[in-house]
Amino acid sequence: MQQTADDMDAVAVRTWCSLALEALGRERAAIDAINVYPVADGDTGTNLYLTVESAAGAVEAVFAAHETGSSVPAVADAVRAMAHGALIGARGNSGTILAQLLRGMAEVLADGHDADQLRLALARAATAARQAVAHPVEGTVLTVATAAAEAAARTAGDPSAQAVVQAAYEGARTALDETPGQLAVLGRAGVVDAGGRGLVTVLEALVEAVSGEAPEHGIWVAPDIAPVTTAAAEDCAAGGPQDGSAFEVIYLLEAGDDAVDRLRARLDGLGDSLVVVGGDGLWNVHVHVDDAGAAVEAGVEAGRPYRIRITHFGADRVHLPHSEPALRGVVVVVPGPGLSGLCSEAGATTVLARPGEPPASGELVDAIRRAHAREVVLLPNDAELRHTAAAAAEQARTEGIRVALIPTRAAVQGIAALAVHEPDRSFDEDVVAMTAAAGATRYGELAVAERQSWTMAGICQAGDILGLIEGDVAVIGEDVPGTARAVIDRMLAAGGELVTLVLGEDVPDALADALEEHVREGYLAVDTVVYRGGGQGTPLLIGVE
Known part of the structure; x- marks a missing residue:
């Protein structure tokens, strides 16, 4: 249904996200091709698309909650969901800035959505984005956003939301055409700013969402500007202020x-x-x-x-300070002796975390020294150890040891990181691979409730089996097998290719067999690996990659 000229309700927000995603899908390759700033890595269009995809998904989730009734979400709920979705799904420099632009708009539109509020929203967005960037540069998406807000402000007194967004779009188009003359790297490549072009695409979708029609001047096209070649992009980027970051x-x-x-x-x-x-x-x-x-x-x-x-x-x-081969070690905090043996076999130095007795920074420093390496990767495997581990890493650095702390929050994340550890590659590359592996592993665990208490899953009684996912209670069960199956099902609902099970000291092997069968029967192409060696009081640790 076509929106009226002064309407920016929740349906318009939903339509905007959908149209922007569709438009960025069409324009993604073209935007990637002109990406030369701040790094010529050809992914600006892709990053913007993925950011908007996350925003659109969040808005759809809000609407899904209203499908059983006749009502639609409030505009405040829709714009806040859009901003939150963009924030958690932001990719790259351009996507992160777009997320802040949407957040700035949402802060204003949550309180109203007429023409005056739209003008304020565009102004807030441009200001918020500039404040989020440490060193704003003209000739970028920030310039385009500011021009859009200024053009919208010039419609003051006009009650039409359509007039506001049309003016913002036209102002952004004009500013985008001028970016090659503002930023030398763009001028050398003969292209406009890729992030700015993406923003123009998003604003074009906003015009159509509010008015029900595409902008009267049609889609923006850069005259006489062809996609820059890879060689040209690299040559342009070499003179830019961001050159050198690995x-x-x-x-x-x-x-x-x-x-x-x-x-x-x-x-x-x-x-x-x-x-x-x-x-x-x-x-x-x-x-x-x-x-x-x-x-x-x-x-x-x-x-x-x-x-x-x-x-x-x-x-x-890459310009690494340690280009020559270096002796490298990994220090891992483990919850039980079983995992200690497993990690030791993989070449790691282990620190045992006893129940109620987390290791002190001194113990971690001693373990780093025992690794006898010039370069050490530290895996604390516990969110509560992050400050202790950071202090230990800093102490070790004063002794001339290069230490990288990967903030693993569970033993299964540490196992995933250790599995991809390759001491023969460069230190930075090894840290990147291990960090990525840990970050891609969701974690859960089973615990026994010690007393009656409130949880995110309801009230538990002493002796209940608690299923935690990412540290929060998600399931309250009566027995270990049933609770374990429920936790695994919830974790695999978000996808996964490998389930890691770490059995506690007194847990029978039959539990692992039953859970392996559960995964095999319910989830095709998902593998299961089992280790024994969890700590006391923790029947099961679960990882999903």
């Missing part, structure tokens, strides 16, 4: 405002292309660095990083 690091972070302010300062000293977006305790962090481990560790010190993604920009861009 890795792109992105993660979600749960942390307070003060901790994030300190994180920004630290990451700004480590690298460039720094963008930190979000708020209310949840942030998306993006940075280009040479030391990926240090960027992740900074997040550990600030709060709880997860969904960590590290991308190598290519071996030709």
Whole structure:
């Protein structure tokens, strides 16, 4: 149904997301082809598409909750879902900035959605995006967003939402055409800014969502600008301010405002292309660095990083301080002697975490020394150990040992990281591979309730079997086998290719056999691997990769 000219309700938000996703799907390859700034890695269009895909999925989830009734979501619910979906799914520099633009708009549109609110929303979006970027550069998506907001502001007094978004779109188009003259790297390549072109595409979808018709001037096309070749892109990027960074690091972070302010300062000293977006305790962090481990560790010190993604920009861009072969070690904290033996066989130095007695930083420093290596990867395997592990890593560095802390929060994540460890490759590449493996592993565990208490799954009684997923109680059961099956089913509902089971000390092998059969019968192409060696009081650890 066509929207009226002054209507920006929840249906329009849903339509906007759908149209933007469709448009970016068409434009993705073309936007990727002109991506030369800040890094000529040809993925801006793809990153924008994936970011909007996450936003659209979140909005659809809100609408799905209303399918059984005749009502539709409130516009506030729709725009907040859009912003949250973009935040948790943001990819790359461009996607992270777009997520902040959408968040800025949502902050205003949640309180109203007429023409005046749209003007304010576009202004808030442009301001928020600039504030999120450590060193804003003109000739980028930030310039295009500002131009869109300024053009919208010039419609003041016009009650038509359609007029506002049309003006924003036209202002963005004009600003995009001017970007090659504002940023030298774009001028050398003969292209407009890729992120800016993506934003124009998103604003074009907004015009159609509000008015029911495509913009009157049609889709934006850059005259006389062809996709830049790979060689030309690399030549252009070589002169850019971001030249030299080896890795792109992105993660979600749960942390307070003060901790994030300190994180920004630290990451700004480590690298460039720094963008930190979000708020209310949840942030998306993006940075280009040479030391990926240090960027992740900074997040550990600030709060709880997860969904960590590290991308190598290519071996030709890497300048590693340890290019010669180096003796390397891995230090792993384990919950039981069984896993200690398994990790030792894989060449790791282990530290046993006894029930109620987590290792102190001194124990971890001693283990790093016992590894007898110039380079050490530290796997704490417990969210509560992140600060202890960070202190140990810092102490070891003062002794001349290069330490990378990977913030594993469970033993199964440590097992996944250790499985891809290759001491023959460069230290940074090894850390990237291990971090990616750990980050791709969701974790769960079974525990026995000690007393009656409230949980996220309801009230549990002493003796109940609790099924935890990512640290939160998801299932309350009466027995270990049934609770284990329920937890595995919930974890595999999000997909997976491998289930790792770590049995506690007193758990019979028959449980593993039964769970293996459950996975085999219910989930085709999902493998199961079993280890014995969980700690006391923990019947089962579960990992899904």
